[in-house]
Amino acid sequence: MAEETLLNILLENPTGFVSGEEMSRRLSISRTAVWKQINKLRTLGYEFEAVPNKGYRILMKPDTLDKLTLTNALNTVVMGSDLEIIKTTVSTQEEARQRAELGAPEGTVIIAEEQTGGKGRLGRKWFSPYGKGIWMSLVLRPQQSLEYTSQLTLLSGVAVCRAIRKTTGLDVGIKWPNDILMNQRKVCGILLESTVEDKVVRYCIAGIGISVNVDSAEYPEDLRDIATSLKAESGGIVDRTLLIAAVLEEFETLYQLYAQEGFLPIASLWEALSVTINHEVVFNTTQGLREGLAVGLDPSGALLVDTGMGNIVPVISGDVKLK
Numbered sequence: 001m002a003e004e005t006l007l008n009i010l011l012e013n014p015t016g017f018v019s020g021e022e023m024s025r026r027l028s029i030s031r032t033a034v035w036k037q038i039n040k041l042r043t044l045g046y047e048f049e050a051v052p053n054k055g056y057r058i059l060m061k062p063d064t065l066d067k068l069t070l071t072n073a074l075n076t077v078v079m080g081s082d083l084e085i086i087k088t089t090v091s092t093q094e095e096a097r098q099r100a101e102l103g104a105p106e107g108t109v110i111i112a113e114e115q116t117g118g119k120g121r122l123g124r125k126w127f128s129p130y131g132k133g134i135w136m137s138l139v140l141r142p143q144q145s146l147e148y149t150s151q152l153t154l155l156s157g158v159a160v161c162r163a164i165r166k167t168t169g170l171d172v173g174i175k176w177p178n179d180i181l182m183n184q185r186k187v188c189g190i191l192l193e194s195t196v197e198d199k200v201v202r203y204c205i206a207g208i209g210i211s212v213n214v215d216s217a218e219y220p221e222d223l224r225d226i227a228t229s230l231k232a233e234s235g236g237i238v239d240r241t242l243l244i245a246a247v248l249e250e251f252e253t254l255y256q257l258y259a260q261e262g263f264l265p266i267a268s269l270w271e272a273l274s275v276t277i278n279h280e281v282v283f284n285t286t287q288g289l290r291e292g293l294a295v296g297l298d299p300s301g302a303l304l305v306d307t308g309m310g311n312i313v314p315v316i317s318g319d320v321k322l323k
Helices: 003-009 019-027 031-043 065-074 092-101 146-168 230-234 239-263 264-274
Strands: 045-050 055-060 083-089 109-115 134-141 173-175 179-182 187-195 199-210 280-285 286-295 303-306 312-315 320-322
Touching: 003 031, 003 312, 019 031, 019 280, 031 045, 045 083, 055 199, 065 083, 065 199, 065 239, 065 320, 092 109, 092 134, 092 187, 092 199, 134 286, 146 173, 146 179, 146 199, 146 230, 146 239, 146 264, 173 264, 187 320, 230 286, 239 264, 264 286, 280 303
Parallel strands: 083 109
Antiparallel strands: 045 055, 109 134, 134 199, 173 179, 179 187, 187 199, 280 286, 280 320, 286 303, 303 312
């Protein structure tokens, strides 16, 4: 589209002016057509400064995700190479699954401005208001058996945690297996779902939900004591585009590391970012609730808990709470 090309030209010069003459020449359209396209962008929420003999520059971008802007911000080869932004959907997990079934390549990313039926681990609903967070799912096609996919869950947590720290400076940490916490409240949840055939993984969908610019008062009553957002913790608006780009870049780096060196370096990174290790935890078992001291990860990614007298129990799944 013409306005996308025009927008691209302006975004290449975020702090400087671009003359109408230059845009006219590069787009092979008249100066009047350039002016009309600028006005179209204004209706989409962009604000411009126009100065005679200098041209136009962008003053403010709308708080909506834009594929062109995000693509320009990305510094990846695979993750995000096929990228789609949807205004509203029931769940990005289902959108990604449908595309994976049709052969979508590894690195395909589906992002929604809003989810009406977003889901988290253990079948819980995920609060996904319009324009306030990062609700996205990533298609992965790892060449491995199902027993190792829990390692990818932990890898996802490390990628998101590192990206949030790098982008916002917030001291977020990971609660096993992959909840991202800030001040003991959840700011991000991750859900990894796999489709298997003959004991081999056909594809995985990594769902990532980050509460970015959600105001505290917007949370439903039952979430206000356990959920928070990056805006609430940092005191300012966080650029969702830059954060998405950072998440995908961290994911690609760690995914390559995992393919080359296995789970050990990922486990070390996870433990360094963990708010679970060396803390007392309560966890579910078939015999009921148990508690102990979280001491590390085993090679599969299970949480190792010392329940006393040197008895180390691996927690493979279920709900783990910090005491």
